Amino acid sequence: MTKAMGAAMRRIQAGSALSAFGLGFTVPYLYVYVAQVRELGATTAGAVLAVLAMAALVVLPFSGRAIDRRGPMPVLLVAALLASAGALGLGLATSVPAAVASAAVLGAGTAVMQPALATMIVWCSSPASRTRSFATQFFLQNLGLGVGGLIGGQLVDESRPDSFVLLFSIEAVMFLVLAGIVLTVRMPGSPALQDTRPGSSRPGGVRALLGHKAMVQLCVLGFVLFFACYGQFESGLAAYGTEAAGIEPSTLGIALAANTAVIVAAQFVVLKFVERRKRTRVIAAVGLIWTVAWLFAGYAGLGHGSQAMATAAFVSTYALFGLGEAMLAPTVAPLVADLAPESMVGTYNSAFALVKQLALAVGPAIGGPMGATLHGPYIVTFVLFSLGISYLAVRLGRQLTPVQNQPSLAAKPSKIVARYEPQRETAAA
Incomplete structure (x- = not known):
């Protein structure tokens, strides 16, 4: 830089x-x-x-x-x-x-x-x-x-x-x-990104994005990620905690504080771990961590421990979600950028933001009623979604170049593989 x-x-x-x-x-x-x-x-x-x-x-x-x-x-x-x-x-x-x-x-x-x-x-x-x-x-x-x-x-x-x-x-x-x-802000003229400047004549559009298999798979993975985590924070998981686990409403604030505290405390420690590893393996690990988080939530609401143990398990669920979020921050957003053709960085970022917003809209609508009434099925559903994150991440890894999956390999010239470029369209997308 x-x-x-x-x-x-x-x-x-x-x-x-x-x-x-x-x-x-x-x-x-x-x-x-x-x-x-x-x-x-x-x-x-x-x-x-x-x-x-x-x-x-x-x-x-x-x-x-x-x-x-x-x-x-x-x-x-x-x-x-x-x-x-x-x-x-x-x-x-x-x-x-x-x-x-x-x-x-x-x-x-x-x-x-x-x-x-x-x-x-x-x-x-x-x-x-x-x-x-x-x-x-x-x-x-x-x-x-x-x-x-x-x-x-x-x-x-x-x-x-x-x-x-x-x-x-x-x-x-x-x-x-x-x-x-x-x-x-004075935007620098980075030679690698000249074609992303306004007025670029390179092909683009939604059709080109939908033809990019790796990006489509990343969007599917992103929807599952946001649906299984952010889409449940203030709806399904909160309803489940108060109804099934007997959590006091004030404890929800403590759980959210624990989530934020883990993110703030762990972000740069996690970053050192993430930077030298394949991105899809990191995302797969997040799926496993969130699986454990949902099992903790299951114990809080469906176990037979004391109220103090149920509360501790419930707060731990939010803390584990925070650890996963800290691992995703340096992984998913940069991957979107690295997959984008040079003339479509904004389109790719907006498409992924749209996927996130859809997950945040659908998540509460489905998770809220389930968390409030169908306690066992609710936990099973999101344990399966979390395991699905790991599966989708491994599958996505097969579509990425070595450098896209692990940017640290860019220091080795022999490993650099050309990035995806969309085919020129005959009609506007």
Whole structure:
């Protein structure tokens, strides 16, 4: 990584962390704010959360092509401004239409920020440094979310709507800070990525992506990963813990704190382990770790131990999920970037973000009812999903070049294999 790339990367990482810090102020309290503080009811609160997800599903299919044609910086600026307007609108919303509309704007803005930031990281990193760059982003985002939530919890007061206006105002300002930082970034002219610059004439489109077997398999694997973990955190697993394991609602906060603590503590220790190993083997190991996590959850709800042991097992489930997340951060996102043709980095990042959003939408819808009522089948289902992660990871490994699977081999010239390039299309995708 050159000096210019390093300087740009530091600014990008700082902006990403500060935007996560702003999100942390409001994410834990959004439901309570809409339903109770603004007295709009549980139905409206559920609609606001649903609109946040649906807005992302609407805009992500178009964001990738925009990033590849215009570059990530203009797209990120627009997304940050939209997110800021949406956050401020939610803070001031006193009616159902205003709350739903603001949620749509906020959801669209934050969704597009993810692939735009990922593309900027790709532009400012080399294949050798990309693993560490994405791990650093994941670490700083989790730290920002945690610190923001902690501070927000000290400022919030359900009897004072003004305290929530303050939280949403801080969130809006952090998105503006991100936009300001992005304006100061001077993107380096990396020779390896010249064809990703706006105006490239190289072929692309959804058809080319769907014709890339390795990327399609990675998207399937990504859906299972996000469905079996993030899609259960605040829905199925929480419902299972309170209904089957008798976990107090306050313990859910402790479990989430344990998850974040493991990520923050383990990220760079895990990074040293991951950097010299095949990516698909690391992902397969995550599947096994999460299998153990679901078995711990099974013991918490279906075992015959004391309540203290059930609580410890349940918290351990979240901690093991955190360990797996720390292993995935330097593995999956860089792999998406390394699979992408040089002219389609934004398209590939947006496609994978769309897969994640789909999993986060489907996960609660399926896991929530199962976790609340079908306790045994719920655990069995997600043990099988976790084992499926290991199987899909091993299968994906057969589609990757040695360097794509283990970037450290790039230091050995004889091992370098040409990357995938899409066939030129005869019609626009």
